[in-house]
Amino acid sequence: MNPEPPLLIIASIADDLDLAHLPWSEPARARVSVNSAKFNELEIVEVIVDGMPFLLSRLSTAETAQKFSEQKFERLFCGAPSSNDSAIGVGPRDMLISARHLPEVNHRLLLLGKWIGESLAASAAAWLPSGRLASFSYFEETVAEYLAGGPFPSLFQTSFAEIEKGLFVTRGLNYFTGQEVRLTAPSGYSVSDVAKRLVRIITDIATRGKIDSPAQAQGIVDGETLNFLPSDDLAHLDITITNRAIKTPPASICSQTRRQ
Incomplete structure (x- = not known):
């Protein structure tokens, strides 16, 4: 079909x-x-x-x-x-x-x-x-x-929104990989800061495929780490950003989103 x-x-x-x-x-x-x-x-x-x-x-x-x-x-x-x-x-x-x-x-x-x-x-x-x-x-x-x-035309073929303070979700990645991203950013990051990182993440996943196991990657600035944790069914990829330069702890991923 x-x-x-x-x-x-x-x-x-x-x-x-x-x-x-x-x-x-x-x-x-x-x-x-x-x-x-x-x-x-x-x-x-x-x-x-x-x-x-x-x-x-x-x-x-x-x-x-x-x-x-x-x-x-x-x-x-x-x-x-x-x-x-x-x-x-x-x-x-x-x-x-x-x-x-x-x-x-x-x-x-x-x-x-x-x-x-x-x-x-x-x-x-x-x-x-x-x-x-x-x-x-x-x-x-x-x-x-x-x-x-x-x-990759990410602005047309994907989108993302901040559904609550510091929590961003993508739309459209599922078409390419069967996986959407939920990214939790530190409190010091602006929407523009998050957008720069999400565009890179979206492009990588859309063109290379879903992430199917926990992983870490270096961010785009010194001291920044991206932490990847796929859901059990791989339908969602939770990402947290940690940055040694920011003293305040990053927001945590909401437990209710983990269960989805």
Whole structure:
């Protein structure tokens, strides 16, 4: 069974658009093959990019509106989709699920979304696992930079929030590794301080896989140590930061979060 597509490309799309005959650009046509017979009578087509299989699915205007009413999205440089917008979902085939964290797979999924959006003059792109909705121009620029050897697009494909003083949780890492982070920072750390460390942690886990045993790592400043403790089911990774330069003790991980 194929899961819900993580990526939505949002545009004003004609009702009679055929997913099997998208107006691909020349570079896309050279690398994409379409297998429309795989899911006959469904609004789904299989697309092969460089030998890797992905699925495209069509969301009507009503289905698109329902998606954005059911799930809360944080917007990046864009407004909410209009009532005339619909979407095309992009996701990996079931045989790629265990390889979703590999840059080779993520590159091609995002590239496919970029090609589709460019061909349809898309207005926005949404990444469902992180709850991010971005203008298509931002998505296009971020993906181009990533494909050119730039950083993992953590701002789009993941997010984090401070749920209580000093306790930060991620969203979106589960898609790549089946694991989310709960980080507890010392009282002297600002949100900006934590963000610098979380971006590095997120990128490492998203591209290399989950941490499955207790570990320690040197922080980004002298005297700083990151302590890693995965939950028994590996669904969460508790991280505490200790810093010898800070006299006040770090906040402790709440016992109720350990039991989750």
